[in-house]
Amino acid sequence: MVTAVEPEHVKARLASLMAAIEAFEASLADQDVPLDIVSDFKSSVDDLRLRLWGLLTARSAEDHLAFRQRFRLRRLRELCLQVGLELQAGEVPQEEDELHKLVVAARVLVTAAGPLDAKHTG
Numbered sequence: 001m002v003t004a005v006e007p008e009h010v011k012a013r014l015a016s017l018m019a020a021i022e023a024f025e026a027s028l029a030d031q032d033v034p035l036d037i038v039s040d041f042k043s044s045v046d047d048l049r050l051r052l053w054g055l056l057t058a059r060s061a062e063d064h065l066a067f068r069q070r071f072r073l074r075r076l077r078e079l080c081l082q083v084g085l086e087l088q089a090g091e092v093p094q095e096e097d098e099l100h101k102l103v104v105a106a107r108v109l110v111t112a113a114g115p116l117d118a119k120h121t122g
Helices: 007-030 035-057 061-088 097-121
Strands: none
Touching (some): 007 035, 035 061, 061 097
16 A cells, blocks of 8 residues: 655655765765775665656556566666676676675575576476
8 A cells, every 4th residue: 555655754855865965975075985885876876766767657556566676677687697798708806705695696596586487498
C-alpha cells in the first residue's frame, strides 16, 4: 500500500539532501579525497537519479518496482560484461581484493539464477 507524503516533508528532506551534497562537494574541493571514494559517491548519486527517474515515469508502485528491478538487472549485466572484458584484456589486477569479493558474489548469483537459466536454455 502506498501512503501519501506531505509536500512540506518532501521539501524539507530535499533541502537536507542538497545541503549534504553541497557540504560533501565542498569537502572534496578542500582536500585530496581518494578517487574510489569519489567514484562511490558518483555511483550513489547516479543510482538516486535513476530511481527518481523511475518514480517519475512509473504509473503505480508496482510499475516502479518492476522498473527498478529491470534497471538493476540491466545495469548489473552491463557491469558484468564490462568487468569481464577488462579482465580478459588484463586491465584489472588479479590481486585486487575487490575482485575476490566480486567472484564470491558472482558465485552466489550463478547458484541462485541456475534454475532460472535452465528454464531458458533447456
